[in-house]
Amino acid sequence: MSTGLSARTSLRRRFVNGFMLSLTWIAAVLATLPLLFVLFYLLEKGVTSLNWAFFTHLPHPPSMPGGGAANAIVGTLVIVAGASVLGVPVGIGAGIYLAERKGAPLAVFVRFLADVLNGLPSIVMGIFAWELVVVPMGHFSALAGALALGAMMIPTVTRTTEEMVRVVPSPLREAALALGYTQWRTSLRIVLPTALAGILTGVLVALARIAGETAPLLFTAFGNDFWSLSMNQPIAALPLQIFNYAISPYDDWHAQAWAGALVLIALVLVISLLARAATRSGFARASE
Amino acid sequence: MVDEVRAGASGEAENTPTEPPRAGIAIHGGGAGDRIYSVVITVFALAVPALLLLIFAVVTNAAWPALKTFGFGFLTSSDWDPVNDVYGAAPALYGTLVSSFLALIIATPLALGVAIFLSEFAPPWLRRPVAFLVDLLAAIPSVVYGLWGIFVLIPILRSYVMPFLRDTLHLGATPFFSGPAYGPSMLAAGVILAIMILPYISAVSREVLMAVPRSQREAALALGATRWEMLWGAAIPFARSGIAGGVILGLGRALGETMAVTMVIGNRQEIAASLLAPGYTMASLIANQFTEATSDLNLSALMAVGFVLFVVTLIVNAGARWLVWRTSREAGI
Numbered sequence: 001m002s003t004g005l006s007a008r009t010s011l012r013r014r015f016v017n018g019f020m021l022s023l024t025w026i027a028a029v030l031a032t033l034p035l036l037f038v039l040f041y042l043l044e045k046g047v048t049s050l051n052w053a054f055f056t057h058l059p060h061p062p063s064m065p066g067g068g069a070a071n072a073i074v075g076t077l078v079i080v081a082g083a084s085v086l087g088v089p090v091g092i093g094a095g096i097y098l099a100e101r102k103g104a105p106l107a108v109f110v111r112f113l114a115d116v117l118n119g120l121p122s123i124v125m126g127i128f129a130w131e132l133v134v135v136p137m138g139h140f141s142a143l144a145g146a147l148a149l150g151a152m153m154i155p156t157v158t159r160t161t162e163e164m165v166r167v168v169p170s171p172l173r174e175a176a177l178a179l180g181y182t183q184w185r186t187s188l189r190i191v192l193p194t195a196l197a198g199i200l201t202g203v204l205v206a207l208a209r210i211a212g213e214t215a216p217l218l219f220t221a222f223g224n225d226f227w228s229l230s231m232n233q234p235i236a237a238l239p240l241q242i243f244n245y246a247i248s249p250y251d252d253w254h255a256q257a258w259a260g261a262l263v264l265i266a267l268v269l270v271i272s273l274l275a276r277a278a279t280r281s282g283f284a285r286a287s288e
Numbered sequence: 289m290v291d292e293v294r295a296g297a298s299g300e301a302e303n304t305p306t307e308p309p310r311a312g313i314a315i316h317g318g319g320a321g322d323r324i325y326s327v328v329i330t331v332f333a334l335a336v337p338a339l340l341l342l343i344f345a346v347v348t349n350a351a352w353p354a355l356k357t358f359g360f361g362f363l364t365s366s367d368w369d370p371v372n373d374v375y376g377a378a379p380a381l382y383g384t385l386v387s388s389f390l391a392l393i394i395a396t397p398l399a400l401g402v403a404i405f406l407s408e409f410a411p412p413w414l415r416r417p418v419a420f421l422v423d424l425l426a427a428i429p430s431v432v433y434g435l436w437g438i439f440v441l442i443p444i445l446r447s448y449v450m451p452f453l454r455d456t457l458h459l460g461a462t463p464f465f466s467g468p469a470y471g472p473s474m475l476a477a478g479v480i481l482a483i484m485i486l487p488y489i490s491a492v493s494r495e496v497l498m499a500v501p502r503s504q505r506e507a508a509l510a511l512g513a514t515r516w517e518m519l520w521g522a523a524i525p526f527a528r529s530g531i532a533g534g535v536i537l538g539l540g541r542a543l544g545e546t547m548a549v550t551m552v553i554g555n556r557q558e559i560a561a562s563l564l565a566p567g568y569t570m571a572s573l574i575a576n577q578f579t580e581a582t583s584d585l586n587l588s589a590l591m592a593v594g595f596v597l598f599v600v601t602l603i604v605n606a607g608a609r610w611l612v613w614r615t616s617r618e619a620g621i
Contacts, residue, residue, distance in 0.1 A: 017514035024409055027401020031490065032421045034483045038428060038436050045439075093332025100329070110333045112609060117340050119537065119605035120598065121544025123571045127578070127594045128343045131350050151339060158336065184325030212429025215546035215571070219578045239431045243547060246435045254439070261432045272427050 039265075046262025049255035054263070059225050059241070062250040069260055071227050075142070075236035076267075078229055079221055080211050082146025087153025087210075088203055094154070095161025095202070096187065102166075111162070118155035125152055126216035134220060142228075142235035145221030149213060153206040160202025164195040197278050204275035208268045214239035238264050344598070351595035354588035362592060368557050368573075370582045375589035377596065379557045383474065383567035384597075387549060388542035390478030390563065395486045396535055402486075403493035403531075408519060419494070426487035434551030437480045442471040442552060450475070450564050463561040472554030475563040480548050485538035492534025496527040496615050530615030536608035544601050546571040570597045 053068045060067030094110065101107045129148035134140055168191050176186040192199075214237075217223075222234040223244065229235075238260055245257035355362065358375060365376025406419055450469035454460035500523045508522035509515075524531070554566020555576055570593045581587040 013514050013517065017516040020516045020519075021409055024401045024405035027398050028405040028410070028418055031398050031402045031425075031486055032418060034486075035421050035425050035428075037440070038433070041436055041440050042432070090332055090335045093329055094336050097329040097333035101333075106330070106333065110336050112606075112613075113340050114336050115609045116602060116605045117336060119540045119544075119601060119608075120343070121546065121571055121601055123544065123546045123574050124343065124347065124594055124598050124601075127350070127574065127591060128346050130578075131346045131591075132342075151343075154336065154339065183322040185321070187325065208427060212431065214429070214431040215575055218575055222579075239429060239547075242431050242435060243551070246431075246438055246551060257435055261435050264429060265432060268427055268429060272424075 042258070042262050042265055045255070045258035049259040050262060051259075054256070054259050058227065059236075059256075062248065062253060065252055067256070069236075069238060069241055069256065069263070071224065072236040072238045072241040072260070073263065074227075074229070075221070075224070076211060076238045076264075078231075078235060079142055079145045079149060079217070079237055080207060082142060082231060083149035083153055083210055084203070084207065086147065086150030087157055087206060091154045091157025091202070091206070092161050092199060094158040095199070096165055096192070098158065098162040099165035100187065111159075114155040114158045117151075118159075121215075122148075122152060122213050123215040123218075125149075126218060126220055129216065129220045137232075140220060140222035140234040141232055142221055143231045145217045145235065145237065146231070148216035148220050149210040152210050152213065152216065156206035156209060157199075157202050160205060161195075161199050164198025164202065165191060167198070168194045201275045201278040204271050204278060208271040208275065211271065212239055212264055212268050214243050218243075238267075347591060347595050347598055350591035351588060354585060354592040355595070357585065358589075358592075362589075363596070366557070366559060368589075370586050373583055373585050375586070375592075377570065377573070377589075377593050379559050380568045380570045380573040380593060381596065382559050383477075383553065384543055384569040384571070386563075387474055387477040387481055387553065387567070387569055388539055390474065391481030391485055391542045392535065392539055394478065394482035395489055395538060398482075399486045399489035399534075399538070400493055400531065402490045403497055404519060406490075406494050407497040408515065408523075422487050422490055424487075425483065426491075430484070430545060430547040431551075433480055433484060433548040437476060437548060437552040441480060442476050445469075445473070445476055445479070446471040454564065464563050467560075467562045467564055469564045470554060470566050472552055472566050473564050474553065474560075474567045477549045477553040477567070477569070478563070480552055481542045481545055484545060484548060485541045488541055489534045489538040492537060492612060493527070493531045496530030496534070496612070497523060499530070499616060500526045526618075527615060529611045533608045533611030533613075533615065536604055536611065540601050540604040540608060543604065544571055544597060546575050550575045570594075 053066055054070075055068060055073065056070050057066065057068030058071055059069065094114070098107050098111055098114075125148040128151070129144045133144035133147055137144075172194060173186055173191055176190045177183070181190070217237050217240050221237050221240065223240040224234045224236045242257045242260040242264065245253040245260065248254070354375060358365070362375065362377055363381055364378050365374075366378045367374045367376045368379075369375070402418070402422055406415055406422075410418060446469055450465075450473075454465045454469065459465035504522050504526055505518055508518035513521060549569050550572035553569060553572060555568055555572060556566040557568055558565075560567065573593055574590050574597075578587075578590055581590060
């Protein structure tokens with residue numbers, strides 16, 4: 001009797017096991033579907049709307065078909081470059097500090113705050129840059145957009161730099177110190193060059209993240225229908241243009257929005273893949 | 289490889305016109321250099337708290353006039369009337385909370401399922417591609433999700449999902465699924481947010497599940513547990529607070545998400561019980577109205593919405609980080 005009972009129990013247990021196991025398979029399928037769904041429509045609608053003029057022309061008013069987003073593509077690059085000027089050095093510096101003073105109370109505190117900063121809504125960064133740059137200047141500007149995005153880069157660059165500096169083997173550092181190198185020379189000449197590929201990954205990950213940001217640019221960079229490369233003037237950005245075109249009532253502009261989204265995704269994916277490649281070479285170097 | 293790097297680095301050092309590394313000089317000169325170096329990186333590190341403090345000060349300062357005028361009533365009033373200069377953020381606060389929780393309800397089981405799949409059950413050859421695809425969800429810009437939401441997701445929801453929920457499943461009898469099926473709606477916002485936060489929850493859950501010590505799993509299996517019993521009885525309890533941290537991290541993302549939500553939620557200043565009706569969130573309220581603010585108080589009211597959003601996400605994120613940190617510390621011991 002007891003054997004019968006245990007056989008039944010074990011059947012039930014095996015059924016539950018198989019059932020839950022297949023549920024996780026279903027979850028995996030369901031979780032990858034949205035991505036394929038998004039990419040499929042991007043390609044389908046984006047490719048048909050994309051043409052050479054998109055890369056070379058300025059936007060046209062809605063009554064005129066055609067036009068492009070040349071200024072928005074360049075504008076995005078300008079803002080992202082401006083953001084890097086702020087985000088990269090501060091992020092790398094803070095990351096080195098976190099890696100070299102691992103257990104110090106300040107390091108624990110800064111690490112925690114960097115993570116909190118990373119979770120701040122991007123729109124809050126926008127109102128911060130608005131109040132700090134747009135209000136004193138009296139008008140929207142590329143500089144304000146770059147400040148908002150640069151501030152967003154800092155936590156990402158900080159944490160990846162920290163991780164990459166940490167995986168540098170300590171015998172390397174110790175060997176340099178034993179040869180009479182000072183602390184700062186060991187850090188700058190030995191540790192940093194070794195971790196460089198990894199740090200580059202962090203910078204690229206941060207770039208990929210901010211390149212597609214729209215909310216912080218709404219009332220900082222603001223957008224511009226004409227050519228402008230000045231940090232002092234409102235500037236066009238690809239995400240802003242996608243947003244404005246998507247919520248417009250014109251079919252022409254909807255097509256342009258899809259084309260813009262495809263270009264933006266391509267930009268972000270290329271940066272992400274570069275980041276992956278950089279990590280791989282970085283890890284190979286550190287573990288060899 | 290390491291030797292090359294070392295050789296290269298020391299080669300550089302030889303090229304620079306510095307004195308040979310005599311011990312006395314090196315220690316002496318290093319003292320000053322090390323102090324300067326230490327100060328420089330400390331300053332960079334201090335930039336992080338300084339930035340956070342500055343953001344807090346700037347936003348609080350800008351929000352102050354509205355907070356002072358409306359007090360706590362700002363969070364409970366539904367008036368948003370630029371003509372009479374009276375503002376209340378209740379519909380936006382409600383919309384932010386409801387859309388975020390809706391997203392959590394949809395995303396959490398899926399994300400957990402994927403995390404368990406990837407950490408326990410997936411065949412090795414499938415692990416990397418699936419993890420890559422799920423991580424990639426986080427790389428898609430918010431505005432692209434919004435575009436997709438407007439032209440693909442909303443038509444599907446309006447034509448198939450909403451009538452199915454309301455009529456076929458008879459959920460229309462409850463207030464949550466009653467009334468006409470608008471396209472842009474709380475439901476659309478919840479679904480798009482769920483897709484957007486899924487990679488964050490699943491990445492953290494996967495990490496904490498993988499951090500569960502092998503001995504823990506092996507002990508359960510040795511006692512005759514099935515793989516699921518091992519997971520449920522041994523691995524998940526161990527990873528519980530880390531998983532909770534991941535979920536709360538996803539909540540933080542959802543609360544502050546702006547563009548995609550703005551594009552699909554319908555932007556209506558009203559509290560509607562039905563998920564099929566349009567709503568508003570705090571972030572989309574700021575995004576839509578900021579450049580069109582008519583008075584100083586109007587602008588300050590929008591800043592106050594930003595202030596509330598800032599404080600709420602700050603608390604949520606700090607809590608999430610603490611939970612994740614606690615788990616990883618326990619796993620370390």
